[in-house]
Amino acid sequence: MLAEYQHFIAVDWGTSHLRAYLCLAKANEPLTVLEQANNLGVKKIETDFETTLMDSIAPWALRFGKLPILMIGQIGSSIGWKETQYLTCPISPTEVITAGTRFDSQGHQVIIFPGLSCQLYNQLHDSMRGEEFHLLGWLAMAPQHLIGRHLVCLPGTHTKWVLIEEGKIVLFKTALTGELYDLLSSNSVLIQEKVSDLEFDFAAFIQGADFILSSAHDNFYHGLFSVRSKQLFEGYSTKQAHAYLSGLLIGCDVRAAMGAQEWQLTELASVAIIGPPHLSQCFIEVLHHCDVRTTLWDVTEATLTGFNVVYQHALQSTHD
């Protein structure tokens, strides 16, 4: 039983990053995070999944022995460790609580939670793994969103735009924005050198977003090369080129969301952004540029609240 433990380990293991949290849980209280550990994402691990996980949690296992490990994200996908199901939308995110895949890993009780799938208006399918927990936590943090129609944007390696109605996730759309940025800024002909993450040229970012938002739709595809030509012919520095590329990609992502037939973005009061601070700020700037209001939520807080909802459920179950 999970509830035998006061401590547990929460793991958000996505495509690009593993983020593990040593948590202290008490009935009817928020989680306390005692420590955090980071490691490589599902697409980037150098050994196997079990070794990577055990390396990440080794100091905690040494102190607390065997602990329950709750995992979400791509780790449960076809490119992950154990493939878990996709639950079908529309669905309340609370339904993931009881649908995890349980197994033992070196004596630790592991649960990998399922993802969600939906079918879009154009018949294509979409899927998420991990974001359903962020949404679970967000709805617990801000339960006023259990009523009415809301659009949530979760920026990251794969941006998710999620339509929520009366507390149910109705459908969602994925954009590869973060992954495209990584691929194009590290491996393409567009940019030759890396820059420090600290150096972000906001003016060049806005130029990139402006170019997309003010030009014909197909200009993205034949305009991407301008990341290079601005360095060759307009004296752009590498730092400016990185930010301009980010502006092009986030501009396209927002424009696609503005045009999505699945929701009428301009009819919604605001878009809730749940993401890391810097990336969220970039999306907010572009959305404000399009006269769309936003509310901002911290992704780590939402995720941990999601884990707490699950753990509180386990504690409740014990006392029933």
Place this chain on the structure above:
Amino acid sequence: MLAEYQHFIAVDWGTSHLRAYLCLAKANEPLTVLEQANNLGVKKIETDFETTLMDSIAPWALRFGKLPILMIGQIGSSIGWKETQYLTCPISPTEVITAGTRFDSQGHQVIIFPGLSCQLYNQLHDSMRGEEFHLLGWLAMAPQHLIGRHLVCLPGTHTKWVLIEEGKIVLFKTALTGELYDLLSSNSVLIQEKVSDLEFDFAAFIQGADFILSSAHDNFYHGLFSVRSKQLFEGYSTKQAHAYLSGLLIGCDVRAAMGAQEWQLTELASVAIIGPPHLSQCFIEVLHHCDVRTTLWDVTEATLTGFNVVYQHALQSTHD
């Protein structure tokens, strides 16, 4: 003097590939290519440029001694060996003949020819290196195109769409189509395994192109993820996913060319395709789907004809 030599080496050294040809030239005759050698492109070389070149031509240097080496492509760019200028459009491609940068490499006389640049209607700049030689050769092979207005498509790592009027290159637009395909099929979450180049699923390719051409403009950005979701939910094989991705990307490239304000594609009699056979065929299928007629030209033949125009000019100069 170049013309002292009957043999010379022609090198098309692009981002992804080095292609070297041992050529036999005679006044007023087509080139004879005696041998071909391939090596790594400018973005991919493992040692330095000089070593890579000398390795590629070593057997020919052994037999013929020092030979002139004529080079085109990204090797003359800011990420190449010696940066050569960009000549400004509108320009006749014959103007590149006398504008090469000459230097000595281990006793071989090397000439790297310049690229071209242009400014588009949206004020962005664009640039090419190598394709100006393909166009030089094509205009020599098919001089009827020296009169009138023509659109040429050169598929490759970077697709170039080139507007030619009265034998001059007026302007052109670049799309990263081939590079995006390589990045997304090898390094992204969309596809997990490589497939043999021989296995191309044409039906899946057409599905990808159809999806783009029949859907709203912004569906590309939020539709790219369908390469993965079709494998998860519609039973697509890896082979189908590769071809579908290719269809999405080439569909976008063609649609952007259809919408370009720099030319009215539907008012042109046909589009001339100069590329490698498989890739050209893909572009032709999508263009025909859009009711655009095409003519097909072999890129190697066009390139070598371009080199022959240069060499014939050198021979003429000697006899003047």
